[in-house]
Amino acid sequence: MxxxxxxxxxxxxxxxxxxxxxxxxxxxxxxxxxxxxxxxxxxxxxxxxxxxxxxxxxxxxxxxxxxxxxxxxxxxxxxxxxxxxxxxxxxxxxxxxxxxxxxxxxxxxxxxxxxxxxxxxxxxxxxxxxxxxxxxxxxxxxxxxxxxxxxxxxxxxxxxxxxxxxxxxxxxxxxxxxxTMPTISRDGKIKLRPALEKLHPRIQPLLASISQSYHLLHIKTLLPHLSKTALSTLTFNILWFIIVAASSFFFSFYPIIMKYVYKISPSISSIIFSVAVGLSIFIYSLVGRIAEERGDKKVLLLGIFLRLISILGLTILGYFVVSARMFLVALFFVLIIFSWPIISVSGTAIASESNLPQGAAMGLFSANNALALSIGSFIGGFIAHVKSYNFLLASSAILMFIGLLLSVILIKEE
The missing domain is CATH 1.20.1250.20 (MFS general substrate transporter like domains)
Structure with missing residues (x-):
């Protein structure tokens, strides 16, 4: 053992x-x-x-x-x-x-x-x-x-x-x-799983949706609630789908984009990724406190804005060769990673605040996240195949801008 x-x-x-x-x-x-x-x-x-x-x-x-x-x-x-x-x-x-x-x-x-x-x-x-x-x-x-x-x-x-x-x-x-693994006795009772609406995620990797995945999503009970849900809930879920799909345009092809667009080897790009993720872990608790003080929707807007600026920077660097390009690429990528705690913490909180039942709300959030990753990767592959990886980055920036506009609308709906 x-x-x-x-x-x-x-x-x-x-x-x-x-x-x-x-x-x-x-x-x-x-x-x-x-x-x-x-x-x-x-x-x-x-x-x-x-x-x-x-x-x-x-x-x-x-x-x-x-x-x-x-x-x-x-x-x-x-x-x-x-x-x-x-x-x-x-x-x-x-x-x-x-x-x-x-x-x-x-x-x-x-x-x-x-x-x-x-x-x-x-x-x-x-x-x-x-x-x-x-x-x-x-x-x-x-x-x-x-x-x-x-x-x-x-x-x-x-x-x-x-x-x-x-x-x-x-x-x-x-x-x-x-x-060392626990066991749960089979006593015939199914324990009600809490919604954990106050939980701010400490780490939420983009390519593996771990947020609240233990909430069961029952389609038959969810659909009647969706027909009566508030417009802000629908707006948020559309927004979330768009920004996660936009992010998958980049992350699903990350080592390839770094290698062929910026001439950065997989060894170096993996180290950059590792350092950025390691540092971002310390941001989660800080963002949780700020979100409680300033409001989750405003914090989400900030996170999307930072990610949009970072992707725009990478897009420009993909089309133009400038001095110190590797440093600038690394800087923009680190900002992309740092924006994720801001987005995921505020997004998780907003999802739990909908007028759907808590289990259904968080189940929908998890499913929406995984579906956006899947569809975004699928579409991104064809964009890269038909056009180029540079064009894929530009497409990601456009989608992220749409997400930013929806985030502004979400704040105005309060």
Whole structure:
């Protein structure tokens, strides 16, 4: 049994969740686009990353299975093992159809493990403790992401195949945490899961939707509420879809754009990503306090504005060669990463404040996020294939500007 030093809100099985963060938000966003690009086209890069996001929409299914079977440890590890086997298949059979299918399977595996990780906290502790424990879990995930990006920087430049094999072995290594994982007794009762409307996320990676994914989204009960919901709720969900899709235009192709547009190697771009994410973890709690004082909608507007300026800067640098371009690219990218805590903290709070029932509101928010990632990656791949990666960046800036306008409208609707 593998053990860490225990604290009040930390549990040893969080180590397995850190492995998930390293793989899903650190290694996959770097390795899969590069590997797919080596064996296929830009359009297929978009399809493969789209299918990874699509797999995350299975969270409600795993929630239902959790309520029925209670095979807690087995299903948690099964998700990581599915990711490991999928990556091995992609490594040794890099055909376009295989890449797409097993990317979808990896997304399903991520959703399975992630759902159980959140359920283990929500169903075992009181509401007073859940917020801090989920926050600690998210921080551990973020640390894992930073480590994953660091590993990618070491291996992605010339040894992508080896890096994929190492990533697979990391997924299988989660077995060492098996005995530290909790179990939930099967007593026939399904515990009501809190909405956690006061929770400000400590880490919310863009390419892996972890926000409130344990809220089950029931379409039959959601549709009647949507027909009666406030205009501001609909405006926010449209806004959120647009800005996440716009962001996926860049992040789903990040290592490729950095390599071919700015001539920055995957090793360097991974290090930049790792440092930026590591620093951004400290912004979440600060943004939470500011949002409570200034208002979530105004903070969201600020976050979208910062991201728009950053993407515009990258777009201009893609068309014009200037002195110190690498430094400016790194600076704008760091600003993009720093804008995400501002956007995700305020966005999560706004989603929970809608007039929908809390479970439905947060379930819709998670599904909307995952769907935007998937559709954005899919469309982005075809834009890059038909036009160019420079044009893809410009398209991202246009969508982000539309999101900014909708954010202004959202404030005026108050």
């Amino acid at each position: 593998f053990r860490f030093h225990e604290s009040r809100f930390f549990e040893n099985w969080f180590g397995a969740y850190a492995i998930l963060g390293a793989i899903a938000s650190g290694l996959i966003p770097i390795l899969i686009p590069l590997w797919t690009q080596q064996h296929s086209s830009a359009a297929n890069v978009g399809i493969v990353m789209s299918l990874f996001g699509l797999g995350q929409l299975s969270a409600p299914l795993w929630g239902e299975i959790a309520d029925t079977l209670r095979l807690n440890r087995v299903l948690f590890l099964m998700g990581l093992f599915i990711i490991g086997l999928s990556l091995l298949s992609i490594t040794f059979i890099p055909l376009p159809s295989i890449l797409g299918f097993f990317s979808l399977m990896a997304g399903l595996g991520f959703s399975l493990t992630n759902t159980f990780a959140n359920l283990w906290i929500v169903e075992r502790f009181s509401y007073a403790e859940v917020t801090e424990r989920v926050g600690t879990l998210q921080k551990v995930y973020g640390i894992g992401q930073v480590v994953g990006l660091a590993i990618a920087s070491l291996l992605s430049a010339t040894h992508i195949k080896i890096a994929l094999i190492v990533t697979s072995l990391m997924a299988f290594s989660s077995l060492i945490f098996y005995k």
